[in-house]
Amino acid sequence: MIYLAQTYFIEVMTIILYCLLIFIPLLLGVVMALYADRKIWAAVQKRRGPNVVGPYGLFQVPADGLKFIFKEIILPDGSDKTVFLIAPIITLALSIAAWAVVPVQAGVVLANINVGILYIFAISSLGVYGILMAGWSSNSKYPFFGALRSAAQMVSYEVSIGFVIITVLLCVGSLNLTEIVMAQKTMWFFIPLFPMFIVFFISALAETNRPPFDLPEAESELVAGYQTEYSGMPFVLFMFGEYINILLMCAMTTILFLGGWLPPIDIYPLNAIPGFVWFLLKVTFVFYLFAMVKAFVPRYRYDQLMRLGWKVFLPLSLFAVVATSSILFFFNLAPGM
Amino acid sequence: MTAQLLTFYLFSGVILISSLMVISTKNPVHSVLFLILSFLNAAGLFVILHAEFLAMILIIVYVGAVAVLFLFVVMMLDFKTSINKDNILQYIPIGILIGIVFIAELIIVLINTKFDLSNIQVLPNPLSDFTGKSNTEAIGSVLYTDYILYFQLSGVILLVAMIGSIVLTLREREGVKRQVVSEQLQRQGKIDLVDVKSGKGVDV
Numbered sequence: 001m002i003y004l005a006q007t008y009f010i011e012v013m014t015i016i017l018y019c020l021l022i023f024i025p026l027l028l029g030v031v032m033a034l035y036a037d038r039k040i041w042a043a044v045q046k047r048r049g050p051n052v053v054g055p056y057g058l059f060q061v062p063a064d065g066l067k068f069i070f071k072e073i074i075l076p077d078g079s080d081k082t083v084f085l086i087a088p089i090i091t092l093a094l095s096i097a098a099w100a101v102v103p104v105q106a107g108v109v110l111a112n113i114n115v116g117i118l119y120i121f122a123i124s125s126l127g128v129y130g131i132l133m134a135g136w137s138s139n140s141k142y143p144f145f146g147a148l149r150s151a152a153q154m155v156s157y158e159v160s161i162g163f164v165i166i167t168v169l170l171c172v173g174s175l176n177l178t179e180i181v182m183a184q185k186t187m188w189f190f191i192p193l194f195p196m197f198i199v200f201f202i203s204a205l206a207e208t209n210r211p212p213f214d215l216p217e218a219e220s221e222l223v224a225g226y227q228t229e230y231s232g233m234p235f236v237l238f239m240f241g242e243y244i245n246i247l248l249m250c251a252m253t254t255i256l257f258l259g260g261w262l263p264p265i266d267i268y269p270l271n272a273i274p275g276f277v278w279f280l281l282k283v284t285f286v287f288y289l290f291a292m293v294k295a296f297v298p299r300y301r302y303d304q305l306m307r308l309g310w311k312v313f314l315p316l317s318l319f320a321v322v323a324t325s326s327i328l329f330f331f332n333l334a335p336g337m
Numbered sequence: 338m339t340a341q342l343l344t345f346y347l348f349s350g351v352i353l354i355s356s357l358m359v360i361s362t363k364n365p366v367h368s369v370l371f372l373i374l375s376f377l378n379a380a381g382l383f384v385i386l387h388a389e390f391l392a393m394i395l396i397i398v399y400v401g402a403v404a405v406l407f408l409f410v411v412m413m414l415d416f417k418t419s420i421n422k423d424n425i426l427q428y429i430p431i432g433i434l435i436g437i438v439f440i441a442e443l444i445i446v447l448i449n450t451k452f453d454l455s456n457i458q459v460l461p462n463p464l465s466d467f468t469g470k471s472n473t474e475a476i477g478s479v480l481y482t483d484y485i486l487y488f489q490l491s492g493v494i495l496l497v498a499m500i501g502s503i504v505l506t507l508r509e510r511e512g513v514k515r516q517v518v519s520e521q522l523q524r525q526g527k528i529d530l531v532d533v534k535s536g537k538g539v540d541v
Contacts, residue, residue, distance in 0.1 A: 008340055114471045118393035125401030129373070136366060136412050151409055155402065175473055303516070
């Protein structure tokens with residue numbers, strides 16, 4: 001055991017340091033995203049949004065966080081208490097874990113694994129468990145309905161996200177996220193694969209339970225959906241997990257379609273800017289689109305949501321897989337052929 | 338003891354414990370959750386074996402899709418009618434019987450098999466050289482090039498099973514109102530778009 005400790009102590013410490021290097025910027029990112037979300041929403045509706053705490057209301061989100069920390073954690077009497085408390089932890093842990101493979105610049109990534117995109121897909125497909133466990137363990141009707149809706153919704157839209165990812169992979173020839181970005185050096189994929197870009201964007205909204213697909217937490221029907229019984233810290237964990245997932249989906253859109261850290265044109269003043277600045281700008285832009293959709297579009301009805309997922313996106317993305325591979329095959333464009 | 342060995346014992350230990358919990362917890366939902374935990378740790382074992390593609394596919398297919406539907410169904414069951422303790426004892430003889438059959442099979446297989454890796458080239462369709470390829474490429478070339486016929490056959494069988502189950506459970510219900518989106522979008526002449534001037538109003 002002592003031998004083990006001596007050999008791996010420095011290694012483990014470095015890994016922990018790297019994890020903090022991901023976690024702390026992510027936390028700041030979530031705080032800024034929450035603030036931006038409320039500000040953009042307010043601006044669309046000609047309100048001011050948060051503007052009291054700190055300059056321009058910037059400290060509103062940390063203040064909210066502090067408030068939640070000091071609130072009492074209420075455990076419902078009939079609930080399954082272990083599962084009830086594990087659910088938010090799982091949601092947050094999974095959403096952070098997915099960021100381990102996201103490259104923010106050439107070579108700047110915690111784990112540059114061969115199957116990066118599959119890893120992210122796998123982790124985000126696990127996200128549904130946090131919600132299902134929360135809904136079931138609350139032992140209450142509204143959370144249960146919310147969880148059932150959410151499970152059905154996330155499973156449906158995962159299918160079309162999977163097909164969209166396959167179309168991108170066909171053009172890249174690798175599952176490695178860094179190579180996916182490098183394959184876009186000549187042209188960002190949102191130009192040749194524009195319809196798939198739209199499908200991915202809308203599916204990402206549905207996958208992260210963002211409006212107009214926020215049926216699992218529809219306040220007009222289900223109080224707060226699966227979060228109804230949560231208070232204090234567990235609620236904050238859900239909130240943070242959700243927003244980290246949203247940022248992850250923004251980063252995925254950036255990596256798959258908007259060229260990751262690559263500048264728009266590879267000329268002097270643009271390619272002198274470090275890659276992570278471009279990455280950050282693009283993620284911010286996609287998040288801006290997410291926030292605008294939230295402000296503009298009314299909530300979908302449940303059957304419309306299912307229709308869109310299974311009857312529109314699934315055939316469309318399936319067709320796109322066949323079409324893309326046929327075109328790549330017949331024009332000899334497929335990588336590695 | 339290396340870190341690899343340590344993680345191996347961690348993963349396999351959790352698999353054993355959670356598999357035991359799957360059959361010993363009274364609450365079916367807890368059983369499914371423990372089943373998912375053991376799936377996840379099995380994926381961890383694949384990662385230790387450098388079979389990262391299999392690990393990810395295991396998580397995506399079994400945990401992300403199959404187990405979700407499983408949990409979905411189990412959650413909706415009324416599990417308050419749980420099985421009594423003394424009822425479990427009656428299944429022990431058949432359980433022991435199945436266990437003996439499995440152990441016997443394992444022993445027979447292990448006795449008769451020589452683990453001779455040089456024998457691989459004697460296969461009817463010898464595997465090509467995979468040095469320098471990632472295991473995603475290797476699996477892809479075996480599955481979609483060497484054994485494409487079997488792959489397509491299994492796909493067709495799954496398709497038939499899917500269509501069959503849909504046909505068996507399809508019921509035409511009468512009097513159901515459905516939204517036909519294309520008809521709604523093509524509707525003409527019933528809606529007028531009017532540009533209303535401020536303070537003037539409009540005649541309808």
